[in-house]
Structure formats: structure tokens, C-alpha cells
Amino acid sequence: MMKTVYTENAPQAIGPYSQAVKAGTFLFLSGQIPVNPATNEVVEKDIVVQTKQVMNNIKAILDKESLTLDRIVKTTIFVTDMNQFATVNEIYGNFLGDHRPARSTVEVSRLPKDVLIEIEVVAYIGNI
Incomplete structure (x- = not known):
């Protein structure tokens, strides 16, 4: 059931598209x-500001389903400049704390609305 x-x-x-789709025991978030x-x-065209906003958007969608960031099992991060990876990684890590989901990071030539970053997420909603 979806x-x-x-x-x-x-x-x-x-x-x-939808902000997210619940399918079985998983929640698939569209790229934020x-x-x-x-x-x-x-928001401001600054990788720090943009990464924080993306993570807050992800958190808001998870909150809607009474989930927390520690339910994330996989992320894909798209950035327009891999030179910003260390900054993105630090902010992403600060949001997740000790939680370490599987992840891919890819440099792309362009993103919607000419933003610097987009992150998509898969979260587990079943019993742990």
C-alpha cells in the first residue's frame, strides 16, 4: 500500500511529484x-545556509510521519561544486549526530532553481 x-x-x-511517498515500511522523500x-x-546562495535549509526540510517531512533523522537508511546528495563537500559533510553530520546512513554524493552541473544542493532520503518506518 502506498x-x-x-x-x-x-x-x-x-x-x-510528492514531497514523500510511504510504501510498506519505507518512506521515500523526493529530493529536497x-x-x-x-x-x-x-534561501541565500551560500552552501552553509542552503545545506541547513535542506536538512530542515527533510526533518519537517519526517516529523509529519512522527519519524526522526535516525530513521534515515539512505541519502543521495547532489552538489554543484564538489569543492564544497567538506562543508556539506560537516553540516550533514551535525544534523545526524552519531547516525550513519548509507550515502552517495554526486557533483552535477545544475539543480532546480539553480540551487547549490539537493538531498533525497529513504527512511525506515518499520519496527527496529
Whole structure:
């Protein structure tokens, strides 16, 4: 059984997709970009500010399903400049604490709304 997930505390989808889809014991979050849900605008073009906003957007979607960041099992990070990897890694790590999900990081030439970062997530919603 599948169910779409929506919260006003994360950015609205900018295309024909859902913020997240619950399928069985997993929650699949669409790639989150650094849009402030209160203003529906991209935040400052700074990798620190943008990474924090993306992680807060992910947290908001997980919160909607009463999940925490430690339920994340896999992330894929897309960045437009791999030279920013150390900064992204530090902020990402600060949000996750000791939790270490599987992860891929890829440099891409361009992202929606010309943002610097996008992160997609898979979270486990079953019993641990």
C-alpha cells in the first residue's frame, strides 16, 4: 500500500511529484532543495545556509510521519561544486549526530532553481 505525504512545513512540490511517498515500511522523500517553506523562495546562495535549509526540510517531512533523522537508511546528495563537500559533510553530520546512513554524493552541473544542493532520503518506518 502506498500513501503520499504532505506537510506545510516543507516546500511544496514544484512539479508533478510528492514531497514523500510511504510504501510498506519505507518512506521515500523526493529530493529536497533549499526553499524556505514560509516564503516559498530559495534561501541565500551560500552552501552553509542552503545545506541547513535542506536538512530542515527533510526533518519537517519526517516529523509529519512522527519519524526522526535516525530513521534515515539512505541519502543521495547532489552538489554543484564538489569543492564544497567538506562543508556539506560537516553540516550533514551535525544534523545526524552519531547516525550513519548509507550515502552517495554526486557533483552535477545544475539543480532546480539553480540551487547549490539537493538531498533525497529513504527512511525506515518499520519496527527496529
